[in-house]
Amino acid sequence: DFDEDLTQVNLDYRAYGRMTRRSLFALRLATLQNVGDREFLRGFGGINYLRGYDYYEFAGSNLAWANFEFRFPLVDLLAFPVLAIQDVRGMLFLDLGAAYLDDDLWIDPNTGFIRVDELGQPIKFDFWDSTNDRLQDLRGSYGAGFQFLFLGGLQFNWVWAKRLDYTEYVFDPMTSTVVAREAPNSGTTTQFYIAFDF
Template sequence: KPDSEEQKPVALNENVYQDDEGNYKVRRYKLKFSPDVVTGSAGYNTFFGFAGYTTFLFSDLLGDHKILLDVNLLSDLKNSGLNLLYLYLKKRINIGIGGYHQAYFFSQFGSDFQRYRNYGLTFLASYPFSKFNRMEFNLNWYNISLEYLNFDLPDQKVSTILPSLSYVHDNTQWGYTGPIAGSRYALNLLASPKYNDNSLDFRTVFADYRKYLKLNREYSFAWRLSGAASFGDNPQRFFLGGIDNWINYKSRGRLRTDLDDVFFSSFVTPLRGAYYYEGEGSRYLLSNLEFRFPLIQFLGLGFPPIRLFNIRGSLFYDIGTAFDPGENWYSNSKWRGTYINENGQRAFKDLVSGYGVGARVFFLYFLMRFDVAWNYDLAGSSKPIWYISLGGDF
């Protein structure tokens, strides 16, 4: 309406919202979901390549109930990815239940196409003790199948139950590419009871501690110490070396494609100055030290016309080990930290370390990491190893 026209108040009958005594009427809350987020996402996995999902997030008016749906539909269910999770957030303890199905395709030699299917049901609960500390419980009915699409080979299948319990502390402050202040740590217990012929038997203890020292707004130190030990008839394997989401990856030997190695093992990263599978065992210990700083504030190219802002730099040193126990579960008699090499020099044996420098920058949709590192074994340094990867800093 024109500004000159007087705005008149709208009268509302009091009987609509007040009772006969003048009190406001109380109406029962009706649960109704509405979409909060509809978006697309993309990522990269070293083994299975690039992947994309459409994400839907629904919630009610009060935020007590949430539904998360991730969809990557292909020709049929066997080849599609679906994740559905319902969260009940009304009480102090948060509860969730959901189901998932993922299909991955892998070919190591160009003609040996394999399809991995990962599906199951999950129940989770999280209880906060304070703003920065919480306890988490997860119960997962976990199924894996491996099908050979080009060869007449028998399928492989693993079906197990994975209960886990974690204590988590996190009061970190985040910067442009990762945490810059505070600390975070977690202690996790994971088990797989052998209840049928297709299940596994193991119990694993994980510990991870990270400390961040903020010198000022732009400069910070980061230190991490993590380790794990797995026990049982089928202990989890830990593969030492490399960096997560490594695009131009290199490995010691071929990539492992067995079900246990792909879905029940863990890659121990980052350990730059090393390839994937540089070390292997049912126990590991890893330490990382980084100095993070601004590298280039602005970079503009005439051709191609690219503008990059706030390129971050990193100086780092990583050292770790992975090994199997001796005769007893508590023994480390097989482990040797150093030895005398053929030149009469003391060098690392079961320890692996590396140092280097890196840069992080947002390019298009992704946070890119570029690192160059040298392996160091006390006796000397190796040739440089280049890393191009995706993701934030630890």
């Protein structure tokens, strides 16, 4: 039944501040909110949104994210006999973001289902775990990388990202309950992608 409306609001604020003659600080604050009767799921994660996580690792009808990035020059031109790599730039970044459903429901990326407790009751979405003083459903990463123009102006990016600590909910077979625990942190993730920065 498609009689209900599908309406989303997308806000995207970007600001750039020159730090030196050739370096800058870039900021992006963005959200996509479902305001209609029907929900439209979108994937979220990876690339320029939430580095250190898989592309579209999270799903929700509501998204919110922030990117903080310091960009600086490394090498202007690497010329080889056959080709050249231009504008090699370095970056330091901090990414934060979340995807969630209406009614504060959250799809657990580990299971692909709405997160529930042992009685089948939804565990509500929350950005912050105030009990353990760490992120809960908001995810974050920080890291460094470099980018360069190649093959007719395509921007190649290579980043190393470290995830911020967060709380995850898992089923404990010993107590037959769903418990909160600190998610295992897998160390640094390396990602390569072709995309222009924000």
